[in-house]
Every structure is written in C-alpha cells, then in structure tokens.
Amino acid sequence: MEKMHVKMTVNGKNVDLLTEPRTLLIHALREELGITGPHVGCSSSHCGACTVDMNGMSVKSCTVFAAQAEGADITTIEGLGTPDALHVLQEMFKEHHGLQCGYCTPGMITRAYRLLQENPAPTEEQVRFGIAGNLCRCTGYQNIVKAILEAAAKMNDMKESA
Amino acid sequence: MNESTPPKEERSAALSGLGTSRKRVEDARFTQGKGNYVDDIKLPGMLFGDFVRSPYAHARVKSINTEKAMAVPGVHAVLTAADLAPLSLHWMPTLAGDKQMVLADGKVLFQAQEVAFVVADDRYAAADGVAAVEVEYEELPVIVDPFKAEADDAPVLREDIADQKEGAHGPRRHPNHIFTWESGDLEATEAVLAEADVVAEEMIYYHRTHPCPLETCGSVASMDKVNGKLTVWGTFQAPHAVRTVASLISGIAEHNIRIISPDIGGGFGNKVGVYPGYICSIVASIVTGVPVKWVEDRSDNLMATAFARDYWMKGRISATKDGKITGLHCHTTADHGAFDACADPTKFPAGFMNICTGSYDIPTAYLAVDGIYTNKAPGGVAYRCSFRVTEAAYFIERMIEVLAIKLGMDAAELRVKNFIKKEQFPYQSALGWEYDSGDYHTGWEKALKAVGYEDLRTEQAERVEAFKRGDTRKLLGIGLSHFTEIVGAGPVKNCDILGLGMFDSCEIRIHPTGSAIARLGTISQGQGHATTFAQILATEIGSPAEDITLEEGDTDTAPYGLGTYGSRSTPVAGAATAMAGRKIRAKAQMIAAYLLEVHDNDIEWDVDRFVVKGAPERFKTMKEIAFASYNQAIPGVEPGLEAVSYYDPPNMTYPFGSYICVMEIDVDTGTTEIRQVFALDDCGTRINPMIIEGQVHGGLTEALAIAMGQEIAYDEQGNVTTGTLMDFFIPTAVETPNYQTDYTVTPSPHHPIGAKGVGESPNVGGVPAFSNAVHDAFRAFGLTQSHMPHDHWRIWKTAESLGLHD
Known part of the structure; x- marks a missing residue:
C-alpha cells in the first residue's frame, strides 16, 4: 500500500511520518514513534486505554487514522509531566492508589487532564461522568475519582496562589 | 540504649x-x-502473527487454501495443523489433563477457534493475509446445552477420544462426558435429607463469564538459532510452569528456554492458561528465524480464551424446623466447552467446589460434579477466584436464602444460627477441608450494625406496603453474604498442576x-x-x-x-x-x-x-x-x-468476610440503583491496608459486573452474542458505587506472618451480595430464584412473571 506523509506535533515535537493511509493513530504513536504510554484495550472505542489529547480534545486514538491527525497537536501521557516535574494528576493517582495494573492509567490520566481543563472544579458526579469513556478493571474507580478531585483542588490552589 | x-x-x-x-x-x-507490557516489546526484524478463526461452532474443515494469502504483500508464512503435525504441536496438553487443538485438525469445535496462523510484516499485513486464507467448512450439528450433550443421538464432539472410556479424572459414560467428581458421603446425606423437617431444593446457575483484563493475551517469541536459546515474553500468570510445559511439548531443553512475564495489564485468571497463540508465535519464530509477536484483539480474547464459571448447581439443603442446617447435597453440571482446559490442581477437576458448605457448620454433605463437552470455547479458569470457590460461595449463599424463604426466617438470623463458631477452629468440614481460623460472628454483627440492618428491614416492609398501595414503583433489596474462601494453593501433598507441586x-x-x-x-x-x-x-x-x-x-x-x-x-x-x-x-x-x-x-x-x-x-x-x-x-x-x-504451605488459608448490599429496583424498567455496599474482610494479618482496600474496591466492581450484566452468551448455533465490549458488560465509573470497607483480623495460625490473602475475596463475597439483593427485593412477592446476570431485561421479566406489572 502506498505510503503518505503525515505531519503533526506530538508532545511538543514536530514529527513527519511516512505511513499507510490506513494506519491508526494509536499504531502510529506506539509503533512508529515509540510512544507506548497509550495502550490498546479493545480497538472499538469502548475502553479508552488509547486516549490521547488531540487539538484540545480527548480522542480514542484506536479509532482515529493517523492521516486525520495531519497538522494536529497531540499530547500523550508522556507529554504531561517529566520525572522531575510530575503533573499533579500523576502525583495524586499515586497518592490515592488510583491505579493497580497500570494499563488504563495513561489513558485515564490523559482524559482526566482534559476533563479538568474543561471543568476545573467538577463535582464527584461530573468526574464519574467525565471518565465514563475510560474503563478500569482493577480499581473500582473510587480511588481514581478521589485522585482527580484532589488534583482539581490542588490545581485550583496553585492557580490562586500564582 | x-x-x-x-x-x-x-x-x-x-x-x-x-x-x-x-x-x-x-x-x-x-x-x-x-x-513495559508485551505489546510494548519491539525486537529487530520482528514479525506479527494473527489467526484465521472459525466462524462456526462445529464444522468439519474440508480444505484450507493458503495460496492467495501467501501472495499478499508482507506475508511470510501461513501455518496450519498440517505444518505443526510433524512437530507434534498441532495439539497441546491442557492444564486439566485433556488436550486441545493448537490449530484446527480436521474439524472445529467452537466459534473463533484457531484455524491458521498468518505471519506478516506487521498487524495490518497479517490481517490482509488472514482475510485471504480460504477455508472450506461443512457445518455439523451444534451442542450448546450441556443437558442435551449426553443424549443417545447427540453429535460426538471429540472424535479424537470418542472411544476412550477413561479420562484424566476417571470413567467417562458418554463421548461428550468428561468426568464425574465426587466429594462427601452420598448415603449419609440422602439419609439426613430423607429424615429432615425441612428440605429446600433449587437449581442455582452461575453463568458463563470472562475475566476480560484490559490488556488482552499476547506473546513475543524469539528463537536464537545461533545459541539455541528460545526467549518468550508473554502474558503469563505462571511463567515457570510455562517454561516447563514449553520444554515438554517442544522438546527444547528447559535450560534453553527463558520465559519472561513483563508488566501484565490485569490477569484475573485469564492469563493462567496456555493458548494456541503462544505456541504459534514460538513455532513461527523457529520457522522464520526472527522474533514473532502475537497479540489477540478484544473479541478474540472474549470468544476464544479462558471463560469462567458456567456451573449448573442443583442443591438440596435440609434443616430442623427452627433452622439448624443438617445436610447439603449438590449436583453440578459443568459446561467445559470443547476442551477441558480448566485451571485446577490435578486432583481437583472441579477445583475447590467442595468448599460449598461455606461458612456453616453442616455436619453431612455430598457433592458431585459432571464435566461436559459442548461447542463453546475451552477454559474454566478461576476469574478472580481460587479454583471454583466463587461458584461454591454463590451456591451456598443462594441456598441459605432459599432455605430462609422455606423456613420463613430472616436470612441473617439463619446465618448466625449456623455459622461455624470461633471455638470450633481449626474446623473439619464435611467435605474434607480443615478451616485454619475464623471468627464469623464478630464481623457479621459489625456489618449488620454498620448498615442498620433492623431499620433496613423495617424500611423494606414499609416499602412493600407502599408498593402494594400503589404509592411507589420501587422495591428495596437487602443482599446478604458471608463467604469463606479457600486460597493459597497449596500443599504439595495434594496440590499440583501438571505434576508441578504448588509451592x-x-x-x-x-x-x-x-x-x-x-x-x-x-x-x-x-x-x-x-x-x-x-x-x-x-x-x-x-x-x-x-x-x-x-x-x-x-x-x-x-x-x-x-x-x-x-x-x-x-x-x-x-x-x-x-x-x-x-x-x-x-x-x-x-x-x-x-x-x-x-x-x-x-x-x-x-x-x-x-x-x-x-x-x-x-x-x-x-x-x-x-x-x-x-x-x-x-x-x-x-x-x-x-x-x-x-x-510448601501446610494448609490452605481461609479468608472470610461479611458483605451487604442495599439496592433499589425499579419494577417497571428493571433498572437498579445501589444505595450502599458494605464490605468487611478478614484476611488475617494486614500487610498494606491501602492495597487491601484497593483490592476490595476492584473485586467488588468485578462482582458487580458479573452479578448485574456480564456474560458470555451463545445463541443456538453456538455464535457468541457478547463478543465485544458493546455487549459484554464492564461497569464504568457511572455505574460503579462508592464502597464502605471495614475489617477484622484473625491471623492464620500456620502462615509465618499470619496473612491469608485478599485479592479474590471481594469477588467471591460480592457476587452473592449483589445477587441476593435482587432476589431479596422480590422475596415478599414470591420469588425464590432467578438466574444471573441480573440485567435490566431479566429483572423486568422477573417482575413481569410475578405479576407486578398488572
């Protein structure tokens, strides 16, 4: 199959991919760019393990063609924090035991990141609804919800003191 | 100092x-x-393998033509049973002493069975190759109902062993019969039941479901022909056992095999078994000389690997008029699918199902389990469970409720009356287990108090009256469950898997x-x-x-x-x-x-x-x-x-707990709303309370899924009707409630630090708590038993059958 060029920004870096038109964004990220944080759990948009941020929206990268991301600004879990400066969400997930096997975690945190951009002070119900597109088989969500609410509070505190 | x-x-x-x-x-x-999960592993020159799978549940494979597939750009090889036969790898041993086809050998026995393995440059080319393989099938009659499998004119599923009168677990009475396993004293139990004041009888079905970890199964095999070393990265819950089995079936010396389980994205029993994909990735690496990756997709996972449960448990329980249980009889028909691939210790073909006397001092009991072949996927794994203890706990916790109805007694009171007492430990059960330690009454009372049990019963009675008056269309269910687990397999003297002692x-x-x-x-x-x-x-x-x-x-x-x-x-x-x-x-x-x-x-x-x-x-x-x-x-x-x-542990450990679920049920829509879940666990010495609580939350959520909607369902032709996450229920954060947890500590007397294990308790105790809540809501209207999963449709039908829509 003839390949095509796709240019996008991934975690702040410009990339130029040469890939098949049918390549899914998740496979372009994982296999061509080596960004293996986002995972494949279902390939049908149900589980959200592949969630990435694309042009300011959460998308399930298993159902987006890489070609559709032409010119897009993409952020994955790898772009949210660094080992020396973790994102508050990353810290809170650890603090509140919001993960177990870790497979859903990159998608879950990336989704939570966008949720808190959209709604910086959500209620518990809004958090639960806001992450309903991301499945977790291990935690029962209770600690994930706690971590996100706590992260929201901390982020708001930081904004106020800034 | x-x-x-x-x-x-x-x-x-x-x-x-x-x-x-x-x-x-x-x-x-x-x-x-x-x-670093299996699918994150990328080796130089690595190829990708994918399966051609059967669209039929039972069919003869007339021919497989791989010519067009081989012509697809990027395809390197297509393996069929004919290619594996010279290596004797077209069949493989199962963990239960049976054997299973790696690739279809003459026929297929379940939908999505592996037929051919296409090896290509990447997963896209492999999919192209899969689509180009031409298989000619001749459909055969299908068995999906285990109760019809032993009819005289039933089609013979396993032609390879049709004439074998003796299986891995004793005599077989029909070509579609796998084993009969017995535990306890039949004669004494029948005598007790015959003389009892009260006998309650019910069929309890624990439906077929699936562990469905978020990461599916997969492997990367790399045969280094220069050094003669095979390395396999895979989703293995038992890497050392996999190495030994791989050596025995491949003939590669065990020291030349290295098995690596990297990070695993949830297992829940799904990743205990050995699957055709693992074998095919190994063979393909040997054939092509480069590493080969296999990662199943979600539908492959749900349809072909490792189902759980599917036990039809016919129970009879007897008691005195005032509620002292005297005997228990259970006959289970176990639907094992096309190959007996249960993950159980060798001597326990029905796992620890004989823990089915539960938390109760039942002096006389008998259990028989018949394993049956059907045209369904093989498996029978312990989904967040210690070898069928989930089935056993669900059975006894339902039978207690059924008996309470028959006696006209409160189900909490009936439990208290029959709990094994603290001073009876170590306790010898009628079916042969020695419970190490326990204190059931303390935790139970704590749980009843925490939910305000008496007040809940009053509220429930008022609700029933209000419903009858037409003031509400919602009922209130109080789901009780007291489970005793049997975990930590186990003593080498009676627990092994394929001859490997379970130290x-x-x-x-x-x-x-x-x-x-x-x-x-x-x-x-x-x-x-x-x-x-x-x-x-x-x-x-x-x-x-x-x-x-x-x-x-x-x-x-x-x-x-x-x-x-x-x-x-x-x-x-x-x-x-x-x-x-x-x-x-x-x-x-x-x-x-x-x-x-x-x-x-x-x-x-x-x-x-x-x-x-x-x-x-x-x-x-x-x-x-x-x-x-x-x-x-x-x-x-x-x-x-x-x-x-x-x-080598001297005994199993026996964690226990008291779980209560309070649930609102809308009679007209069949929808449910969980008002409260209280879970008190006793897992002995607590190592990390944060992690214990996390395990309980997660296990309860899996229990919620199983009880309220999650199932692997088949139509009459043997088609899986729940093979995607569209149909296979996994609760989101919206359906999942907040949980209240508590604990008592009764250390195990034989464990060096007194710990008992906790990971599976919430699934074992949770399913009966949720299911009993549904049943309890309808108790006042005459419901004794309705089968799981309690999805909206089934609950609506229950209400309909009780005349509540009139």
Missing part, C-alpha cells in the same frame, strides 16, 4: 514494613506511561551496603507485589522497604514458583519471603555475635539490629552486618548474605 539510637517506634516506622499503607513503587512508571519461592541477596534484591516465583498483574513483599521483608530483616528491589517473572533469574492466581501469592510466596528473611536474619545473628565478640545466644533482634542482651548500647545494625558479611573473614561463616526459601 545508646543516646544516638532513635526509639524503637521511630526505627520501625522508617522501615515501612508490615501494616503500613506504603505508596506503591510501581506507580512511577505506570503513571508516566513507562510500563512457591523467594530468593534474597543483601548487597554490601545493606540494600537488597528479592526475587519471587510469582508475578504481579497489578497487585503491587514489588511494594508489599518488600514490606514483609523490611520487617523481617530490618532494612527499609525502599532499599529492597523486588523482581519477578524472569525464569532465568527468579527461583521456581507456580505463579500468581487463586490468591496464592501472599499465602505461599509471601510465606517464602518471610522464611527467606528469617534465614538472612539467622546468618546475620552469627555475624553480629562475631563482631560484638559475644555468643550467638547473647544477642537479640531489635527492629533493625542485633543488640547485646542487657547492654543495648552494644549493637550491630543490619547495614553494618551486611558490609561485614562481604569484607570480614568470619570463622565458620561463608562470605555474603543470601538466602532462598521454597515454601
């Missing part, structure tokens, strides 16, 4: 040992997207500076072993948990063990960890005594050091001892500080 020595409590706290809610060391990589192991190396690495025979799939086992060790050897690296899953480096499932890691490998720690300490004591110039018996252990008895200012810390072990010539003591322990 030396003034510079901090107080005991302070030094103890600095260890983050037993009982502390230590934050997980795994989380740094997982929260930053740096986990487990830990090996510790203390480094000169006092930090350490410990390796275990188990493998975490999210349980946080690297965090908790370091805590056990920290307390045993007095080194901070943060100074202890924990490693599992690489058979070239870890000591042999039987892996992680059946809540066995803490009871078995956790015990090995404590024992290995004690060996370290014993050697450290000799070194310390030498350094302090006193006799071994003149020093004693004090949190993180040995001190001279009566002279606490004279001591050697573990750190000092470690360094000395590497640089001092100590007479009679070998240099270095290492230990290994292989632990």
Whole structure:
C-alpha cells in the first residue's frame, strides 16, 4: 500500500511520518514513534486505554487514522509531566492508589487532564461522568475519582496562589 | 540504649514494613506511561502473527487454501495443523489433563477457534493475509446445552477420544462426558435429607463469564538459532510452569528456554492458561528465524480464551424446623466447552467446589460434579477466584436464602444460627477441608450494625406496603453474604498442576551496603507485589522497604514458583519471603555475635539490629552486618548474605468476610440503583491496608459486573452474542458505587506472618451480595430464584412473571 506523509506535533515535537493511509493513530504513536504510554484495550472505542489529547480534545486514538491527525497537536501521557516535574494528576493517582495494573492509567490520566481543563472544579458526579469513556478493571474507580478531585483542588490552589 | 539510637517506634516506622499503607513503587512508571507490557516489546526484524478463526461452532474443515494469502504483500508464512503435525504441536496438553487443538485438525469445535496462523510484516499485513486464507467448512450439528450433550443421538464432539472410556479424572459414560467428581458421603446425606423437617431444593446457575483484563493475551517469541536459546515474553500468570510445559511439548531443553512475564495489564485468571497463540508465535519464530509477536484483539480474547464459571448447581439443603442446617447435597453440571482446559490442581477437576458448605457448620454433605463437552470455547479458569470457590460461595449463599424463604426466617438470623463458631477452629468440614481460623460472628454483627440492618428491614416492609398501595414503583433489596474462601494453593501433598507441586519461592541477596534484591516465583498483574513483599521483608530483616528491589517473572533469574492466581501469592510466596528473611536474619545473628565478640545466644533482634542482651548500647545494625558479611573473614561463616526459601504451605488459608448490599429496583424498567455496599474482610494479618482496600474496591466492581450484566452468551448455533465490549458488560465509573470497607483480623495460625490473602475475596463475597439483593427485593412477592446476570431485561421479566406489572 502506498505510503503518505503525515505531519503533526506530538508532545511538543514536530514529527513527519511516512505511513499507510490506513494506519491508526494509536499504531502510529506506539509503533512508529515509540510512544507506548497509550495502550490498546479493545480497538472499538469502548475502553479508552488509547486516549490521547488531540487539538484540545480527548480522542480514542484506536479509532482515529493517523492521516486525520495531519497538522494536529497531540499530547500523550508522556507529554504531561517529566520525572522531575510530575503533573499533579500523576502525583495524586499515586497518592490515592488510583491505579493497580497500570494499563488504563495513561489513558485515564490523559482524559482526566482534559476533563479538568474543561471543568476545573467538577463535582464527584461530573468526574464519574467525565471518565465514563475510560474503563478500569482493577480499581473500582473510587480511588481514581478521589485522585482527580484532589488534583482539581490542588490545581485550583496553585492557580490562586500564582 | 545508646543516646544516638532513635526509639524503637521511630526505627520501625522508617522501615515501612508490615501494616503500613506504603505508596506503591510501581506507580512511577505506570503513571508516566513507562510500563513495559508485551505489546510494548519491539525486537529487530520482528514479525506479527494473527489467526484465521472459525466462524462456526462445529464444522468439519474440508480444505484450507493458503495460496492467495501467501501472495499478499508482507506475508511470510501461513501455518496450519498440517505444518505443526510433524512437530507434534498441532495439539497441546491442557492444564486439566485433556488436550486441545493448537490449530484446527480436521474439524472445529467452537466459534473463533484457531484455524491458521498468518505471519506478516506487521498487524495490518497479517490481517490482509488472514482475510485471504480460504477455508472450506461443512457445518455439523451444534451442542450448546450441556443437558442435551449426553443424549443417545447427540453429535460426538471429540472424535479424537470418542472411544476412550477413561479420562484424566476417571470413567467417562458418554463421548461428550468428561468426568464425574465426587466429594462427601452420598448415603449419609440422602439419609439426613430423607429424615429432615425441612428440605429446600433449587437449581442455582452461575453463568458463563470472562475475566476480560484490559490488556488482552499476547506473546513475543524469539528463537536464537545461533545459541539455541528460545526467549518468550508473554502474558503469563505462571511463567515457570510455562517454561516447563514449553520444554515438554517442544522438546527444547528447559535450560534453553527463558520465559519472561513483563508488566501484565490485569490477569484475573485469564492469563493462567496456555493458548494456541503462544505456541504459534514460538513455532513461527523457529520457522522464520526472527522474533514473532502475537497479540489477540478484544473479541478474540472474549470468544476464544479462558471463560469462567458456567456451573449448573442443583442443591438440596435440609434443616430442623427452627433452622439448624443438617445436610447439603449438590449436583453440578459443568459446561467445559470443547476442551477441558480448566485451571485446577490435578486432583481437583472441579477445583475447590467442595468448599460449598461455606461458612456453616453442616455436619453431612455430598457433592458431585459432571464435566461436559459442548461447542463453546475451552477454559474454566478461576476469574478472580481460587479454583471454583466463587461458584461454591454463590451456591451456598443462594441456598441459605432459599432455605430462609422455606423456613420463613430472616436470612441473617439463619446465618448466625449456623455459622461455624470461633471455638470450633481449626474446623473439619464435611467435605474434607480443615478451616485454619475464623471468627464469623464478630464481623457479621459489625456489618449488620454498620448498615442498620433492623431499620433496613423495617424500611423494606414499609416499602412493600407502599408498593402494594400503589404509592411507589420501587422495591428495596437487602443482599446478604458471608463467604469463606479457600486460597493459597497449596500443599504439595495434594496440590499440583501438571505434576508441578504448588509451592512457591523467594530468593534474597543483601548487597554490601545493606540494600537488597528479592526475587519471587510469582508475578504481579497489578497487585503491587514489588511494594508489599518488600514490606514483609523490611520487617523481617530490618532494612527499609525502599532499599529492597523486588523482581519477578524472569525464569532465568527468579527461583521456581507456580505463579500468581487463586490468591496464592501472599499465602505461599509471601510465606517464602518471610522464611527467606528469617534465614538472612539467622546468618546475620552469627555475624553480629562475631563482631560484638559475644555468643550467638547473647544477642537479640531489635527492629533493625542485633543488640547485646542487657547492654543495648552494644549493637550491630543490619547495614553494618551486611558490609561485614562481604569484607570480614568470619570463622565458620561463608562470605555474603543470601538466602532462598521454597515454601510448601501446610494448609490452605481461609479468608472470610461479611458483605451487604442495599439496592433499589425499579419494577417497571428493571433498572437498579445501589444505595450502599458494605464490605468487611478478614484476611488475617494486614500487610498494606491501602492495597487491601484497593483490592476490595476492584473485586467488588468485578462482582458487580458479573452479578448485574456480564456474560458470555451463545445463541443456538453456538455464535457468541457478547463478543465485544458493546455487549459484554464492564461497569464504568457511572455505574460503579462508592464502597464502605471495614475489617477484622484473625491471623492464620500456620502462615509465618499470619496473612491469608485478599485479592479474590471481594469477588467471591460480592457476587452473592449483589445477587441476593435482587432476589431479596422480590422475596415478599414470591420469588425464590432467578438466574444471573441480573440485567435490566431479566429483572423486568422477573417482575413481569410475578405479576407486578398488572
């Protein structure tokens, strides 16, 4: 199959991919760019393990063609924090035991990141609804919800003191 | 005490040992997207394999034409049974003593069965190749109902063993019959039932479901022909057993096989079995000379690998008029699918189903289980369960409710009346188990009090009246459950898998500076072993948990063990960890005594050091001892500080708990709303309360899924109707309630630190709690039994059948 060029920004870096038109964004990220944080759990948009941020929206990268991301600004879990400066969400997930096997975690945190951009002070119900597109088989969500609410509070505190 | 020595409590706290809610060391990589799961592995030249799968549940394979597939760009090879036969790898042994086709050999026996394996440059080219393989099938009659499988004119499913009258577990009475397994005294039980005041009888069905971890199964095989070494990375809950099995069936010497379980994205029993994909990736790597990856997709996972449950349990329970249980009889028809691939210890073809007397002092009991072949996927794995204990707990917790209805008694009161009493432990059950320890009444009373049980019953009665008056269309259900688990398989004397005794192991190396690495025979799939086992060790050897690296899953480096499932890691490998720690300490004591110039018996252990008895200012810390072990010539003591322990537990452990669910049910829509879930667990000594609570939350959510909607369903043609996450229910954060947890602590008397294991308890106890809540809501209207899963449609139908829509 003839390949095509796709240019996008991934975690702040410009990339130029040469890939098949049918390549899914998740496979372009994982296999061509080596960004293996986002995972494949279902390939049908149900589980959200592949969630990435694309042009300011959460998308399930298993159902987006890489070609559709032409010119897009993409952020994955790898772009949210660094080992020396973790994102508050990353810290809170650890603090509140919001993960177990870790497979859903990159998608879950990336989704939570966008949720808190959209709604910086959500209620518990809004958090639960806001992450309903991301499945977790291990935690029962209770600690994930706690971590996100706590992260929201901390982020708001930081904004106020800034 | 030396003034510079901090107080005991302070030094103890600095260890983050037993009982502390230590934050997980795994989380740094997982929260930053740096986990390393099978599909993250990318080796130079690696190819990708994918399966051609059967669209039919039962068909003869007339021909397979791979010519067009081989012509697809990027396709390197297409394997069929004919290619595997010369290597004798077209069939493989199952964990249950049966055998299973790796690739269709003449016929297919379930929908999505593996027919051919296409190896290509990448997963896209492999999919192109799969689509181009031409298979000609001739459909055969299908059996999906296990009760029809033994009819005289039933089609013979397993032609390969049609004439064998003897199977791995005794006589077979029909070509579609696998085994009959019995436990207990039939004659005595029938006599008790015949004479009883009251006998309640019911068929309890625990439907077919699936563990469905978020990461599917997969493997990467790399045959290094230069050195003759095979390395396989895979989603293996038992890597060492996989190595031995791989060696036995491939003929490759065991020392030339290296099995690595990297990070695993949840297992829940799904990743215990050996699947055709693993074998095909290995063969394909041998054939092509380059590494080959296989990763199944979600539908492959749900339709072909490792179902769980599917037990039809016919029960009879007898009691005196005032509610003292006298006997229990259970006959189970077990639908095993096309191959008996249950993951059970060899001597237990129905697992620990004979724990079905539950938490109750039932003097006489009998259990028989018949395993049956049908045209469904093979499996029968323990989905967050210790070998059928989930089925057993659901059975007895339903039968108690059924008996309470028959007696006209409150179901909580009936339980209290029949609980095994604290002073009866160790307790010998009628079906042969020795329960190690328990205190059921204390936890139960705590739970009833926590939910305000009496008030709930009053509210429920008022609700029934209001419903009858037409003032409400919602009913209130109070779901009670008291479970006793049997975990930690197990004693080598009666537990093995394929002849491998179910001990487990830990090996510790203390480094000169006092930090350490410990390796275990188990493998975490999210349980946080690297965090908790370091805590056990920290307390045993007095080194901070943060100074202890924990490693599992690489058979070239870890000591042999039987892996992680059946809540066995803490009871078995956790015990090995404590024992290995004690060996370290014993050697450290000799070194310390030498350094302090006193006799071994003149020093004693004090949190993180040995001190001279009566002279606490004279001591050697573990750190000092470690360094000395590497640089001092100590007479009679070998240099270095290492230990290994292989632990064969003397008994299983028996965690227990009291769970209560309060549920609102809308009679007109069949929808449910969970108002409260209270879960009190007793898992013995608590290693990390934070992780225990996380396990309980997760297990309860899986229980919620199973009870309220999750199933692997088949139509009459044997088509799977729930093969995607569109149809297979996994609760989201919206359907999942908040849980209240509590605990009591009754240590196991035979475990070195008294721990019992907790991972599976919430699934074992949760399913009956949710299901009993649904049943209880309708009790006042005459419902005795309705089968799970209790999805809206089934609940609506229940209401309809009871005339509540009139």
